[in-house]
């Protein structure tokens with residue numbers, strides 16, 4: 100008789116976005132005359148930039164010609180894309196990463212979830228609280244997190260690093276040394292960023308203690324402050340302790356197109372074992388590559404035209420972020436993030452629970468946001484708004500919040 104994987108059965112229900120959607124739907128049915136504005140999901144709304152559309156069309160035409168048709172992509176991805184990423188995302192920032200340390204994938208979520216496979220089952224992980232849920236859930240699936248405490252909402256074998264306004268949303272170096280540390284900056288959901296000095300402390304800590312840092316840089320394109328690092332490899336010594344994950348979803352609007360990459364430096368070793376070899380083996384065995392057409396679209400992200408157009412696209416969303424941040428502050432809320440990140444993290448008024456505030460905002464302003472408690476216990480009494488809507492809707496949402 101077959102048995103289901105018991106570790107999957109330990110997963111907590113993914114209530115957050117389904118509950119948001121259900122409550123939104125119930126409200127819509129009960130109030131058909133009200134128009135809701137959604138500032139809840141982290142999905143882009145602007146169309147792909149012209150340079151990317153052009154590259155897609157060209158690559159599609161290549162697939163129609165026997166001379167230029169492409170089948171399976173090379174294991175690590177096409178060199179034109181790996182070279183463009185190495186040049187623009189690393190060399191241009193003074194980081195020493197070579198194209199053959201870059202593994203192209205169909206997005207950051209898969210890589211964030213799959214990377215844990217190359218670590219031993221008894222590895223202890225550390226995560227920020229609140230956190231992008233994929234890091235924890237994929238370790239639950241792998242049987243690495245122990246038991247869940249219904250009272251405090253925490254897993255027994257996970258090291259949590261609370262990020263609240265008291266510590267400026269910056270995780271503190273854990274006293275108990277983790278094997279694998281997940282960091283994400285600019286952060287989802289808090290919108291916080293880390294300075295190069297602070298990130299260097301993490302790199303030094305990881306090197307000293309033999310930990311590895313999984314650095315999720317999905318939102319690096321939103322950084323405008325020159326003192327904020329775009330890559331962990333801007334820190335000295337990161338090649339021996341860090342893996343970095345990139346997405347094309349938020350910098351180039353690829354949420355539905357799908358493209359990302361992971362960097363595993365060849366200096367990153369467990370004894371004599373190169374993690375690069377393990378990830379290469381995993382990639383080669385379980386994955387057959389992002390489509391040629393999409394990798395060409397990714398190459399266009401790094402073209403002069405592409406860069407110019409995407410800078411405008413990011414600026415469009417960041418105008419929304421500025422509008423939300425200013426607006427909610429004028430409305431009397433305490434709010435954070437939104438400067439080098441497309442997320443605004445608000446404190447709920449009068450210590451209201453995140454879900455009570457969700458209901459209040461839905462009812463009084465007809466605006467949908469995301470309750471902070473859905474990202475972890477330290478997200479309770481916080482609320483996330485995103486800058487990914489249209490400018491017009493963002494302005495209207497803020498007017499409504501001010502009028503509440």
Ligand SMILES: Cc1ncc(COP(=O)(O)O)c(C=O)c1O
Pocket residue numbers: 141205206207208209211231283287315317345346347348353354358359
């Ligand atoms: C922190 C973080 N990492 C990764 C992802 C997933 O990115 P992708 O669309 O490339 O899978 C997201 C998506 O929202 C995210 O917020």
